[in-house]
Amino acid sequence: MCYIIYVGIDDTDSSEGMCTTYIGAVVMDELKSCGYRVLGYPRLIRLNPFARFKTRGNGAVSFKLLIKSEDEFETAKNLIINRVKELSHRQEENTNPGVVFYKVKTDNHNALIDLPSELEDYALKTVQNIVTIKEAEELAVKIGAEIHKIKKGRGIIGALAAIGCPLPDSTFELLAYRLPENYGTKRRMNYDSVRKMDEETFPCTFDNLDEEEGYIAIEPHTPCPILFGIRGETPDCVDEAHAMVELCEPVEKTAVFLTNQHTDQHLIDIDQISDMEKYKCYIIEGRVSRNPYVIEGGHVIMTLQDDSGSIECAAYEPTKGFREIFKELRKGDRLKVYGGIGDKGTLNVEKFQIIELANDYKTINPICECGKRMKSAGKDKGFKCKCGRKLRDGEKVREEVERKIEKGFYEVPPSARRHLSKPLVRFKINKKKTKNLR
Numbered sequence: 001m002c003y004i005i006y007v008g009i010d011d012t013d014s015s016e017g018m019c020t021t022y023i024g025a026v027v028m029d030e031l032k033s034c035g036y037r038v039l040g041y042p043r044l045i046r047l048n049p050f051a052r053f054k055t056r057g058n059g060a061v062s063f064k065l066l067i068k069s070e071d072e073f074e075t076a077k078n079l080i081i082n083r084v085k086e087l088s089h090r091q092e093e094n095t096n097p098g099v100v101f102y103k104v105k106t107d108n109h110n111a112l113i114d115l116p117s118e119l120e121d122y123a124l125k126t127v128q129n130i131v132t133i134k135e136a137e138e139l140a141v142k143i144g145a146e147i148h149k150i151k152k153g154r155g156i157i158g159a160l161a162a163i164g165c166p167l168p169d170s171t172f173e174l175l176a177y178r179l180p181e182n183y184g185t186k187r188r189m190n191y192d193s194v195r196k197m198d199e200e201t202f203p204c205t206f207d208n209l210d211e212e213e214g215y216i217a218i219e220p221h222t223p224c225p226i227l228f229g230i231r232g233e234t235p236d237c238v239d240e241a242h243a244m245v246e247l248c249e250p251v252e253k254t255a256v257f258l259t260n261q262h263t264d265q266h267l268i269d270i271d272q273i274s275d276m277e278k279y280k281c282y283i284i285e286g287r288v289s290r291n292p293y294v295i296e297g298g299h300v301i302m303t304l305q306d307d308s309g310s311i312e313c314a315a316y317e318p319t320k321g322f323r324e325i326f327k328e329l330r331k332g333d334r335l336k337v338y339g340g341i342g343d344k345g346t347l348n349v350e351k352f353q354i355i356e357l358a359n360d361y362k363t364i365n366p367i368c369e370c371g372k373r374m375k376s377a378g379k380d381k382g383f384k385c386k387c388g389r390k391l392r393d394g395e396k397v398r399e400e401v402e403r404k405i406e407k408g409f410y411e412v413p414p415s416a417r418r419h420l421s422k423p424l425v426r427f428k429i430n431k432k433k434t435k436n437l438r
């Protein structure tokens with residue numbers, strides 16, 4: 001008889017630095033060097049992108065530990081909690097770490113373990129909705145999970161969700177961490193080797209580059225411990241890609257995480273615009289009811305409507321070239337839109353599918369009897385032609401314009417992609433996942 005301990009950790013970093021995945025990697029290495037066995041892949045679970053207190057990508061970490069006795073559990077627990085206290089940025093007001101332990105007794109640690117369905121439902125809710133510390137505490141009591149709150153301990157929300165999140169679809173991310181003395185300095189790697197790696201491993205790895213923006217997407221732009229992260233379909237392909245990247249600075253350690261990144265798990269498929277709420281992400285069908293227009297800051301806005309109501313949809317400035325495609329939408333186009341609703345109630349579009357294209361028209365001056373296009377004769381004076389003819393009561397005519405956009409899917413570039421958002425290249429992949437990955 002042995003125990004599997006599910007360990008969840010969250011809310012350890014601040015905008016000044018640190019990263020929950022790094023603390024997870026440090027803790028796992030230390031446990032292994034003390035003789036503990038970590039089972040399977042650790043998990044990096046991205047939660048609701050609209051959660052109020054997130055630092056950046058709203059990620060939480062969990063892993064499984066094999067334990068033979070209560071004593072071993074106590075020692076591991078102390079090690080984990082002490083490391084989280086020591087490494088987290090808990091001096092920052094908004095960093096409120098949480099650690100959760102969930103113990104399962106088993107006589108076969110290789111067997112599939114069914115986690116309580118309430119825990120899975122809660123985890124999905126944390127990815128798609130907003131939850132409270134109280135809700136996490138109540139669930140922990142109900143299922144017998146042990147929670148450790150540091151300061152306000154808000155991190156228990158994410159820590160519990162990272163343990164329980166079902167993964168019907170999943171990806172992997174290999175993260176390489178810098179030496180602490182290099183934190184905050186420019187990351188040093190050979191960008192040509194990253195381009196070559198992308199050429200050779202795409203689409204098994206993806207979002208390595210943003211070609212349009214000439215942007216290397218594997219490196220973060222914050223002072224955190226991560227040197228780069230390579231995202232892909234399998235542990236082998238992220239490993240292979242890692243070996244192709246030429247680095248010009250040392251790596252402290254690497255870790256491969258199983259994740260819900262790029263699976264669209266945050267999106268709720270919904271039937272009516274009127275049922276949509278702030279701080280949630282959706283897939284919704286409707287028709288464009290107002291042509292796109294540009295507002296200050298270079299953001300492009302259009303209105304989507306169905307029988308129940310309408311919602312403003314935005315392609316924000318950071319989505320760069322995506323805005324040019326968005327501008328080509330026209331009133332009457334039938335769309336399926338994927339995105340989330342922020343503070344202002346506007347849907348931030350991650351991708352869309354054009355299901356039906358409406359006819360587009362422009363209004364132009366009429367053609368003269370002589371066959372030439374007429375010109376305006378002045379305000380309220382009708383039209384005139386070079387041939388001398390005049391049309392005092394003439395009106396502009398409507399002419400159909402060829403659409404510059406086709407039916408199909410369009411998405412934001414990698415530089416503007418949410419961690420949870422599924423890139424179109426992944427739509428073609430039909431992966432079979434088992435509960436084992438949990």
Ligand code: ATP
Nearest residue numbers: 011047051054055056057058059131154155157158
């Ligand atoms: P990073 O991605 O760099 O690790 P972060 O963006 O994950 O940082 P955190 O420091 O983890 O940000 O802060 C997010 C906080 O919000 C955590 O305390 C987490 O428990 C909590 N949280 C996560 N999801 C939700 C949710 N759906 N509702 C309410 N709180 C949430």
